[in-house]
Amino acid sequence: MNALCWVRRDLRLEDHAAFSAATEAADRVVVGFVFDTRILDPLPRDDRRITFIHRSIEELDARLKERGSRLLVAVGDPIDILPRWVSALGIDAVYANHDDEPYAQQRDDEVARNLKVAGSRLETFKDHVIFERREVLNQAGEPFRVYTPYSRAWRARLQIDDVNPRVADEDRLWPSDQLPLGDALPPLEAIGFAERDLWLESGTSGAKSRLSDFTKSLDAYGKNRDFPGLEGTSGLSVHLRFGTLSIRECVRTALRHGSSGADTWLSELIWRDFYQMILANFPHVVDGAFKSEFDRIDWPGTEAHFKRWCEGTTGYPLVDAAMQCLNATGWMHNRLRMVAASFLVKDLLVDWRHGEAYFAEKLLDFDLASNNGGWQWCASTGVDAQPTYRIFNPILQSRKFDPDGTFIRRWIPELRHLSNDEVHWPHGCMVDYPHPVVEHGKQRELALALLRSAGQADQ
Ligand SMILES: Cc1cc2nc3c(=O)[nH]c(=O)nc-3n(C[C@H](O)[C@H](O)[C@H](O)COP(=O)(O)OP(=O)(O)OC[C@H]3O[C@@H](n4cnc5c(N)ncnc54)[C@H](O)[C@@H]3O)c2cc1C
Structure with a gap:
């Protein structure tokens, strides 16, 4: 055969x-x-x-x-x-x-x-996942809609065979001299694309060396993961997206380590399964809100504000640094994805689908399920919604997660010389930096009103 x-x-x-x-x-x-x-x-x-x-x-x-x-x-x-x-x-x-x-x-x-x-x-x-589609269900036999009980059921279900390597018999490979077809890999240019510089190594070799480096700091993951100025996360999402690394190998690594850092990392890998499961069972999320009542919102944000967000000139340093990093590298740290997404929706009042599409175009690790899930989580329109709407204060996030401004300084050179205090809110200092596009406190109230009016059933 x-x-x-x-x-x-x-x-x-x-x-x-x-x-x-x-x-x-x-x-x-x-x-x-x-x-x-x-x-x-x-x-x-x-x-x-x-x-x-x-x-x-x-x-x-x-x-x-x-x-x-x-x-x-x-x-x-x-x-x-x-x-x-x-x-x-x-x-x-x-x-x-x-x-x-x-x-x-x-x-x-x-x-x-x-x-x-x-x-x-x-x-x-x-x-591509450990458990898919309808493998992890609630007691009513339905897919979960909230992460925490899903992750509990996921962990309870896990058996060694779920993560054992799928071994192949490579002696069965078709000898190339018996292949009558010419179809070989064309150069990138012949497919019509330009070669780009990448910040990470590609292929299985790139994935393996990144996993092995990350494993050395896995125990500190829980402590470091939220700080974009540190290399506290694995940076493996691109490899998981394109399957240059097996998800089973990641889970095996986390289980073998067994530390609390490794366990926190496992929870993130379960988030990935969770969003894949959501997409498989609720494909309507691709076109609209998971909770359809939020599709009623007519987001009043302007095209001009969306443009300022895309180019990273909102006058909110952490948001701007995050967007400039995305534009230059195709990468954004998870904490910054949350801050930038929350800012677009809850401060600029722009429809989350515009931000989702922008990330989809720019992210090297773009994955429909995780990107859509992340955006809906930040917009409070999706699964796992909390009873009160989650709105990040971009300045407090900045002070908490980039305390000495390491990340901001890396991406906004104009702010490099400011003090650790000023760097989070440089307005009033002598710097060439855009005025804030909006006032957070005011926008927060508008966002809450929009969400409350659409989601009354939820309150
Ligand atoms: C608005 C928004 C958009 C996002 N878009 C994407 C996307 O397109 N592709 C993508 O892979 N992730 C996305 N994420 C999730 C998360 O930000 C990235 O997976 C993470 O930043 C990748 O970095 P890492 O590999 O260093 O992660 P680590 O912290 O090392 O985590 C290990 C792996 O777990 C998975 N993971 C971690 N966090 C999440 C999460 N919240 N949801 C789903 N999976 C997770 C990823 O595969 C990641 O590589 C998004 C999050 C938000 C808030």
Whole structure:
């Protein structure tokens, strides 16, 4: 039997559910990747993520070559390319991992239909999360809507087999000299994208070395994770997004350590499963509020204020530093994502969907489920909503989480020489820095009124 392992958001060979299943079932397995033009066409030509993907794919190809095989690569629409590969190679089954994003679901349905016509089939596996879809349910047999009870049930359910590595038999790899197809990795420019500098190493090798460095400071994670001036978090989200690292390996690392820092990190990994589960069960979140009563709000924020937020010139130093960091690197610390998102919605009164779309365009680790979940959490329109609406004070957040202004100074050079006190609110000092676009106290009341009027059922 011949199989094709189609990699998508799982760009590795190690601990890979579909690859492991394919080598168990088939005599010969070839691995393939499609640069999906339906995803790529709308992206800006300097999108950093394509550099990360291209480099990771290059490494995957190199690893396959070391084992005497090679990666099949094509640029186009998977619904046409997969049947072509299947017919050319006599593939009995295509193996892939689940992807619960609405576009991926629709694409996989179409691919499965076309493969059937071509005399083959699509087999899919859970890989990207520990528990998916309807695996962790409440006592009524329904998906959870609040994180804390979900995480308790998640932990209670966890068995060793949920995190054991999915091992593949690499002797089953298809020898490259017996592959009649030319389809090889084109240079990035040939796909129409520009090479970008990245702040992190790509591929499995980049993921492994980052995980191993982070593991040394894992015990201090609980203490350091909220301070953007420190390197207190793993920076692994990009690798988890593109599957250059297995989520099971992260959970195994956390469990092996067993410290309270490691346990806090595990809770974050569970947040990731939680939002994936929400997206799978409540796909309406892609287009609107999880709690639809909040779709009634007509957010009065202006285009001009949204622009100031995007370019990081709101006059609120921590927000501006966060946005400048995002624009320059494609990265933002979790605490800053919360502060910047809260500021856009609760201070500038701009519809959270604009901010969500901006993050989706800029974040290297952009993941529909986590980004949407994070935005809805900050906008108080989603799951896990608290009885009183959560509104961050951007100046207090700044004093608390960037106490000596390390992060602000890194991104706003004009404020570098100010004292630790002034750096959080430089207005009145002799600096070339924008006036605050709005007054927090006043905007807070307006935001509360908007949320209360929409969510009365909630109060
Ligand atoms: C408005 C907003 C938008 C966000 N958008 C994204 C996004 O597009 N992609 C993304 O991966 N994360 C997103 N997050 C979650 C979180 O900010 C990032 O996962 C985290 O900052 C990544 O840094 P790290 O890898 O150093 O995390 P660590 O602190 O080391 O955490 C380890 C891993 O756990 C997961 N994780 C951590 N926190 C969360 C969380 N709150 N929700 C879901 N998963 C989490 C990530 O996979 C992360 O890599 C968003 C949060 C907010 C508030």
